[in-house]
Amino acid sequence: MGRIGTQCGSRRIAQAIVILSYFFFQSVAFGEELIDRVVAEVNGEPITYSEVQEKVRKKVLVEVSPYPATKDDDEFTIALQDSINLKLILQKAEELDLEISDEELEIEIDKFIKRRNLTRDSLRQALAQEGMTYEQYRRDWRKQMLISQFQGREILPSVKITDKDVEIYYLQQTGASGESIKLTLRQLFIRIPSSGPDSVKKGKEEIVDRVYSELKDGLDFSKAVRVYSDSESGRENGGKMPPVLLKDLAPVFRQAIEGLDEKQFTAPVKVGPGAYFFYLEKKEFAGNDEFRKVKGQLGQRLRQEQIGDQTMKWIENQRRRSEIKIID
Missing domain, CATH: 3.10.50.40 (Chitinase A; domain 3)
Known part of the structure; x- marks a missing residue:
């Protein structure tokens, strides 16, 4: 019992240290001024104001899902809810022992550079123009790769696309x-x-x-x-x-x-x-030549839509099971 209590106490102390590490105080003439703060906690892990504000600044409000925010909410609220949902996915990825090695990361970045006919130098220049460092870029890539791994493990098994599904999707999209x-x-x-x-x-x-x-x-x-x-x-x-x-x-x-x-x-x-x-x-x-040409592309698009729908369902369920605190 004493050992369990010690472990729980250590975990709480560790969480407190993590949360406090997100604060930075700057000395000014009139005392200490707080320039960052925690705006939400997800299962004890913090999300800071600066993290959310950076999404707003870059106009990347949604990476996974803004649920339960709506399009009528302000940008900060949308970005905050998306950050919470992203945190849930990354926590699950950690629970599943999913990880991206530096080698895997660089291979994917190299593929991207070749597809875009870029070089490392031109990529760094483009990033600098957007106010982003290469290390920030790598972190974003790693995060997106983790999301893909998570979806492959948790979401894809429930996504089933049949030829009939693609046919119906074609008819819905074309009205034909x-x-x-x-x-x-x-x-x-x-x-x-x-x-x-x-x-x-x-x-x-x-x-x-x-x-x-x-x-x-x-x-x-x-x-x-x-x-x-x-x-x-x-x-x-x-x-x-x-x-x-x-x-x-x-x-x-x-x-x-x-x-x-x-x-x-x-x-x-x-x-x-x-x-x-x-x-x-x-x-x-009955089929037609146009459908036969675009069938593969439509199947991929439908698959992505279903992955998105199933990811949304997972997020809704996970939020109900998680401890989420939004701090005003």
């Missing part, structure tokens, strides 16, 4: 659904006469309402076609239509069908000589 979606549909047609006794017309409309009600109650669509359809060929094959592109449907039918998921059916579409029901049996991506 009508040109690229192939549908397999079943159709149920009920003829409603435009002339003749009103009682006949009313009877047909009642059948339309009954069919819709029974479909919603779970009646199999193919069975409904065989029982109620006024199309002889439809009754024979369960109303199955040849595959068709969404863009080739009549606008009134396209509007009713395009929002369906597989195994769903439309409400009755009353047009021309009667009422039509459609059942979406299969929806598939």
